[in-house]
Amino acid sequence: MTTATTTGPVTSAVGTSYVRLEGRDKVTGTARYAADFPAGALAHGWIVVSTVARGRIRSVDDGPVLKMPGVLAVLHHGNAPRLQEDFSGTFGPDATTQVLQHDRVPYAGWPVAFVVAETPEQAREAAQALVVTYDTEPHDVGFRFGHPEAYTPESTAVGPARTDKGDVEAELAASEVVVDSRYSTAEEHHNPMEPHAAMARWHAGRLEVVDSTQGAYATARDLARLFGLDPASVHLRSEHVGGGFGCKAQVRPHLILAVMATTLLGRPVRVALTRPQMFSLIGHRSATAQRVRLGADADGRLRALEHTALSATSTVREFVEPSAAYARSMYDASGHRTVNNVVRLDVPAPTYMRAPGEAPGSFAVECALDELAERCGLDPIALRARNEPAAGPVSGLPFAGRRLLDCFTEGARRFGWAGRDPRPGVRRDGRWLVGTGTAASTFFTGTFPATSAVTACADGTFTVRITAADIGTGARTALTQLAADALDVTLDRVRVLIADSDFGNAWLAGGSMGTRSWGWAVTLAARELRERLALGAVVPPDGITVRSDTQQAVSSLTAYERHAYGAQFAEVAVDPGTGEIRVRRMLGVFAAGRIINPLTARSQLTGGMIWGLSMALHEEAVRDAASGGLANADFAGYHIAAHADVPAIEADWLDDPDPDDPVGIKGIGEIGGVGSAAAVANAVWHATGVRHRDLPIRPDRVL
Ligand code: MOS
Numbered sequence: 135m136t137t138a139t140t141t142g143p144v145t146s147a148v149g150t151s152y153v154r155l156e157g158r159d160k161v162t163g164t165a166r167y168a169a170d171f172p173a174g175a176l177a178h179g180w181i182v183v184s185t186v187a188r189g190r191i192r193s194v195d196d197g198p199v200l201k202m203p204g205v206l207a208v209l210h211h212g213n214a215p216r217l218q219e220d221f222s223g224t225f226g227p228d229a230t231t232q233v234l235q236h237d238r239v240p241y242a243g244w245p246v247a248f249v250v251a252e253t254p255e256q257a258r259e260a261a262q263a264l265v266v267t268y269d270t271e272p273h274d275v276g277f278r279f280g281h282p283e284a285y286t287p288e289s290t291a292v293g294p295a296r297t298d299k300g301d302v303e304a305e306l307a308a309s310e311v312v313v314d315s316r317y318s319t320a321e322e323h324h325n326p327m328e329p330h331a332a333m334a335r336w337h338a339g340r341l342e343v344v345d346s347t348q349g350a351y352a353t354a355r356d357l358a359r360l361f362g363l364d365p366a367s368v369h370l371r372s373e374h375v376g377g378g379f380g381c382k383a384q385v386r387p388h389l390i391l392a393v394m395a396t397t398l399l400g401r402p403v404r405v406a407l408t409r410p411q412m413f414s415l416i417g418h419r420s421a422t423a424q425r426v427r428l429g430a431d432a433d434g435r436l437r438a439l440e441h442t443a444l445s446a447t448s449t450v451r452e453f454v455e456p457s458a459a460y461a462r463s464m465y466d467a468s469g470h471r472t473v474n475n476v477v478r479l480d481v482p483a484p485t486y487m488r489a490p491g492e493a494p495g496s497f498a499v500e501c502a503l504d505e506l507a508e509r510c511g512l513d514p515i516a517l518r519a520r521n522e523p524a525a526g527p528v529s530g531l532p533f534a535g536r537r538l539l540d541c542f543t544e545g546a547r548r549f550g551w552a553g554r555d556p557r558p559g560v561r562r563d564g565r566w567l568v569g570t571g572t573a574a575s576t577f578f579t580g581t582f583p584a585t586s587a588v589t590a591c592a593d594g595t596f597t598v599r600i601t602a603a604d605i606g607t608g609a610r611t612a613l614t615q616l617a618a619d620a621l622d623v624t625l626d627r628v629r630v631l632i633a634d635s636d637f638g639n640a641w642l643a644g645g646s647m648g649t650r651s652w653g654w655a656v657t658l659a660a661r662e663l664r665e666r667l668a669l670g671a672v673v674p675p676d677g678i679t680v681r682s683d684t685q686q687a688v689s690s691l692t693a694y695e696r697h698a699y700g701a702q703f704a705e706v707a708v709d710p711g712t713g714e715i716r717v718r719r720m721l722g723v724f725a726a727g728r729i730i731n732p733l734t735a736r737s738q739l740t741g742g743m744i745w746g747l748s749m750a751l752h753e754e755a756v757r758d759a760a761s762g763g764l765a766n767a768d769f770a771g772y773h774i775a776a777h778a779d780v781p782a783i784e785a786d787w788l789d790d791p792d793p794d795d796p797v798g799i800k801g802i803g804e805i806g807g808v809g810s811a812a813a814v815a816n817a818v819w820h821a822t823g824v825r826h827r828d829l830p831i832r833p834d835r836v837l
Pocket of ligand 1 (some may be wrong): 329379380383
C-alpha cells in the first residue's frame with residue numbers, strides 16, 4: 135500500500151493510492167452515522183411487523199400499550215397521516231412506501247404499527263407487547279421452475295424483458311453440440327454493516343432528516359412527493375453510510391415512519407432497524423430459476439444462445455431480477471434469445487442488489503459455457519476467445535472498449551492457468567480434491583446527470599459541494615483526487631462536502647455510476663475554476679464559485695455498447711468426506727475504465743468477488759412455506775462469507791479509459807461480483823467432476 139504525501143507538488147492524484155480521508159473519523163467513532171445524531175428531546179420509534187403472510191389487519195390493540203412507561207404514540211393504519219397514493223419515485227411506482235395506509239398485509243414482515251417512546255428500550259418493549267390480530271388468507275411463497283403464474287413483464291430496470299434475434303430452434307437443430315441446463319440461485323438478503331436508520335425533525339419550517347441512504351437528493355425529493363411537501367422544505371443528509379449496494383437507494387419505511395411521528399409529536403424522532411427487520415423491510419435479491427440452451431459447432435463456435443430466467447416479486451411492487459440481460463452484451467449467436475420472467479408471490483418486494491441481474495445471470499451463462507467447453511474438448515478460455523463478438527450482440531453498437539480477452543490472458547498468466555489438466559476429479563491434496571475454474575465478468579457503464587459547485591476560498595483552499603454518497607467505498611476520497619487534479623493543486627487544499635440534498639441534484643451511489651457521474655460534474659466545475667484563476671481572477675473574501683451541470687453532456691453521449699469487462703479465476707479444495715468446500719485463492723483481472731484510487735478500487739473489486747464467493751457457497755434465505763416468513767432472518771442462520779472463508783484474493787486491472795468520460799472512468803462498483811460465483815462453481819466441477827447448478831453449493835449438496 136502506498137499513501138501519497140499531501141504536501142508538495144503532485145502531478146496527478148488520480149491513479150495514486152490514498153487511504154480514505156474519513157477513515158480516522160470512522161475508526162475512532164467520530165464519524166456520525168444516521169442513528170448517531172444527537173437531538174434535544176429525542177423520541178425513539180420501533181417498527182412492528184406482520185407475523186402473517188397475507189390477509190387483513192383486524193385490530194391493533196393500542197390501549198394497553200399506550201399506558202406503558204414512556205410510550206408517546208402508537209401509529210397504525212387507523213390513525214397514521216395520509217401519504218401520496220400511487221406514489222412513483224426515482225425508481226418508478228413503489229407501493230411499499232404505503233406504510234400504515236391500509237389494512238392489507240401483503241407479506242410476512244410488513245409494517246403494521248410504529249411505537250414511539252422516550253427511550254429505545256421502552257419503544258421496543260411496547261412494540262413487543264402490542265397485540266395485532268389478523269384475518270388471514272391463503273398465501274403462496276413457493277418459488278419454483280415453471281410456476282404456473284409466471285409472466286413476462288413489460289420491461290425491467292435494465293431494459294426490455296425479452297430480446298430475440300434469428301431462429302434459436304433452427305440453430306439448435308443445426309448444432310453439433312448442445313448444452314441445455316437449469317440453474318438456480320438462492321434468495322439473498324442485503325446486510326450492510328450499518329442497518330437502516332433515520333432521524334427526522336421539523337426545524338425553522340423545514341423537515342430536517344438524517345438518513346442512511348445512497349442518494350440524499352433522490353431520497354429527499356421522493357420523501358417530499360410522498361408527504362406532499364415543497365421539495366425545498368426537505369433537507370436530507372447522509373454524511374456517512376455504512377454500506378448500501380441497492381437497499382439504501384429508495385425511501386424506506388423507517389424514514390417514512392420517522393417523518394410521520396415527528397410531524398405528529400413535534401419532537402425529533404429516531405428509528406433504527408434491527409437485523410431481523412432488515413430481512414423484510416428493505417428489499418432483497420430474489421431467488422432465480424434459469425435455463426440456458428447453447429448450440430455450437432464442434433469447434434465451439436456458438437450458433438444458438440437462449441437464456442430464460444425466472445425471479446419472484448411481491449404483490450405490491452414489481453421488481454424483476456434481470457438475470458437474462460447478461461448475454462445481451464457478452465456472447466453472440468445467430469439464434470439469440472433472452473427472456474426475464476417473473477412471478478408474484480406473497481413475499482417482500484425484492485430490489486436492486488449489487489450487480490442486479492448480472493450476478494445470478496453470469497452464474498448460469500458462465501457455467502453453461504464451461505459445460506460447452508468440456509463437451510467440445512476446449513479450454514474454457516479458448517472457447518470464450520472463439521466467441522468474441524465484434525459489436526454488441528443485441529444492440530449492434532460498437533464497444534466502448536472491450537478488453538475481455540486481454541483480461542483472460544493476463545489473468546491466466548498470473549493465476550498459472552497454462553498447462554491446466556482439463557480432466558475433472560483427478561487432483562488430490564491429502565483428503566482434498568482440488569480444482570480450478572474461470573468465468574468472464576461484465577457490467578454496463580453509464581452516467582447520470584449531476585450538479586456540483588466548486589469554490590475557490592480566499593485562504594487558498596477549495597471547497598467542493600456535491601450530493602454524492604460515500605457508502606464506504608471511498609467515493610469522498612476519489613472525488614477529492616479528481617478535484618485536486620482538475621484544479622491542479624495538492625489534495626490538502628481541497629475539501630469535498632457530500633451527501634446534503636441542499637447541494638442539488640446528483641445521481642446516487644448505484645449502478646456503478648456514482649464516482650463517474652459525480653466526478654464528471656466536479657471535474658467540469660473545477661477545470662473552469664482553474665481557468666478563471668489562471669486568467670488572473672482575484673478571489674474576493676466570500677470566494678469564487680463555479681457551478682456545473684452535466685445534464686447536457688450526458689444526454690448527448692455517443693451511442694456505444696458501454697461495459698466494463700473482467701476475467702475471474704478460482705481454486706477450490708473439496709472434502710468428499712464432509713462436503714466442505716474451501717476456496718483457496720481467487721484472482722480477478724478487470725478492464726473497467728480509469729482507476730482513480732488503486733487502494734479503494736482493489737477493495738471494491740475484491741469485495742464484489744467475495745460477494746460472489748458468498749453467493750456460490752453460503753448465502754441462502756430459507757422461506758418457510760407454512761408461515762410465509764424466513765426461517766433464518768439473522769446472522770446465525772443466514773451465512774455470509776466471513777474472514778476465514780476468504781482466502782488469498784487479488785484484483786488487478788488493465789488500462790481501459792472510457793472514450794467519453796473526461797477522466798476515462800467506467801465504474802467498478804458491481805463488476806467484481808459478476809462471474810465470481812461461476813468461477814467457484816466451475817472450479818468445484820474441476821475438483822470433483824460433479825456439476826453443481828444450484829446455489830449455494832452446501833456441504834449436503836456436495837455429498
Ligand atoms: Mo447498486 S445494486 O446499483 O446499489
